[in-house]
Amino acid sequence: MMNLTRPSHSSILFLFFILAINSTSALTKYNVLNFGAKPNGKTDSTKAFLMAWKAACASADSTIIYVPKGRYLLGSMAFQGGCKSPQIIFRIDGTLVAPQDYRVLGKSTDWLSFEGVNGVSILGGALDAKGPSLWACKASHSNCPSGATTLSFTNSKNIRIRSLLSLNSQMFHVVINRCENVDVQGVRIIAAGNSPNTGGIHVQLSKNVNIIKCSIKTGDDCISIGPGTKNLWIEQVTCGPGHGISIGSLAKDLKEEGVQNVTVRNTIFLGTQNGLRIKSWARPSTGFVQGVRFTDSLMRNVQNPIVIDQNYCPHNLNCPNQVSGIKIKDIIYEGIRGTSSTQVAIKFDCSPKNPCTGIKLHNVNLSYLNKPAQSSCSNVRGKVLNLVRPESCL
Numbered sequence: 001m002m003n004l005t006r007p008s009h010s011s012i013l014f015l016f017f018i019l020a021i022n023s024t025s026a027l028t029k030y031n032v033l034n035f036g037a038k039p040n041g042k043t044d045s046t047k048a049f050l051m052a053w054k055a056a057c058a059s060a061d062s063t064i065i066y067v068p069k070g071r072y073l074l075g076s077m078a079f080q081g082g083c084k085s086p087q088i089i090f091r092i093d094g095t096l097v098a099p100q101d102y103r104v105l106g107k108s109t110d111w112l113s114f115e116g117v118n119g120v121s122i123l124g125g126a127l128d129a130k131g132p133s134l135w136a137c138k139a140s141h142s143n144c145p146s147g148a149t150t151l152s153f154t155n156s157k158n159i160r161i162r163s164l165l166s167l168n169s170q171m172f173h174v175v176i177n178r179c180e181n182v183d184v185q186g187v188r189i190i191a192a193g194n195s196p197n198t199g200g201i202h203v204q205l206s207k208n209v210n211i212i213k214c215s216i217k218t219g220d221d222c223i224s225i226g227p228g229t230k231n232l233w234i235e236q237v238t239c240g241p242g243h244g245i246s247i248g249s250l251a252k253d254l255k256e257e258g259v260q261n262v263t264v265r266n267t268i269f270l271g272t273q274n275g276l277r278i279k280s281w282a283r284p285s286t287g288f289v290q291g292v293r294f295t296d297s298l299m300r301n302v303q304n305p306i307v308i309d310q311n312y313c314p315h316n317l318n319c320p321n322q323v324s325g326i327k328i329k330d331i332i333y334e335g336i337r338g339t340s341s342t343q344v345a346i347k348f349d350c351s352p353k354n355p356c357t358g359i360k361l362h363n364v365n366l367s368y369l370n371k372p373a374q375s376s377c378s379n380v381r382g383k384v385l386n387l388v389r390p391e392s393c394l
């Protein structure tokens with residue numbers, strides 16, 4: 001059975017979070033200025049931030065690392081776990097700024113990474129990763145660095161990200177990898193629609209993750225959902241520009257964990273490449289997708305509002321040209337409405353060896369240039385409930 005109510009851990013932990021924020025007098029406070037940080041955007045404050053983290057981490061109390069207003073120049077930083085403090089809150093009133101030379105961050109995997117932490121919250125603030133110069137390099141040269149993810153959490157639990165602005169990331173804006181109990185709310189992500197690989201929020205190998213009331217404008221997937229994601233709740237997210245909300249790409253590896261129990265509701269897609277997408281490479285894999293519910297989505301001029309693509313191969317380069325082993329079943333699309341910018345508004349291109357099963361369309365109304373749109377089906381089984389436009393090919 002699919003869990004259609006938001007995981008209760010969210011509300012409980014959110015209550016603790018609010019109580020902690022409102023009772024800051026009970027927390028030990030570490031101001032980065034006291035460790036030598038300079039809010040002028042020119043002086044490297046990396047060492048000061050790491051010293052503040054070390055002090056908070058070593059404290060037996062719940063702690064706040066406070067970043068006052070101003071601009072703070074920071075290089076790549078890894079905030080390591082194993083802390084005594086049961087709770088560390090980063091309260092950011094200022095802007096964290098990456099070095100102007102994209103090569104400084106570009107050679108790192110991450111700009112700000114948290115590894116093996118428990119009970120860390122990031123509240124407010126802006127992260128300016130200065131990505132456009134690297135994007136320009138990638139547009140004109142082939143020997144540019146890959147670039148850094150702006151904010152990553154790995155092997156961590158009980159994480160909160162609130163009211164954060166992530167601007168112009170070199171690569172992914174936010175990555176959640178091998179984490180448990182993560183609550184992301186009120187986050188804004190901004191990058192140009194033609195910026196390469198600037199995915200908004202990527203979740204993989206993680207469980208009990210909420211992404212709520214976020215606005216994401218980027219050059220790649222607004223939210224991408226990788227293998228091993230379980231119990232993911234996405235609600236009130238506006239996406240565009242971008243490539244939509246995507247499960248995948250999957251089948252990168254033969255042995256791959258599945259994606260299950262995903263709810264995406266109350267979303268808006270504005271001029272995006274895709275709306276609600278599941279994508280896998282055409283190669284063998286042990287992976288699967290099951291128990292997904294897409295409800296109440298508004299599409300405005302979206303190229304592919306509803307799409308399952310099991311022959312995924314961007315730019316048609318080095319395509320595996322095999323048969324996807326990903327098993328896709330129990331996927332519900334309900335209350336999906338709006339406009340497609342292409343004639344085929346619903347496309348199910350599933351694996352001939354592993355057809356998509358249990359696909360349900362319920363109250364879907366998509367049009368193309370104020371005319372009827374079309375559906376395309378290949379190797380898919382399912383059913384239709386109530387009104388469905390375009391006419392279903394299930």
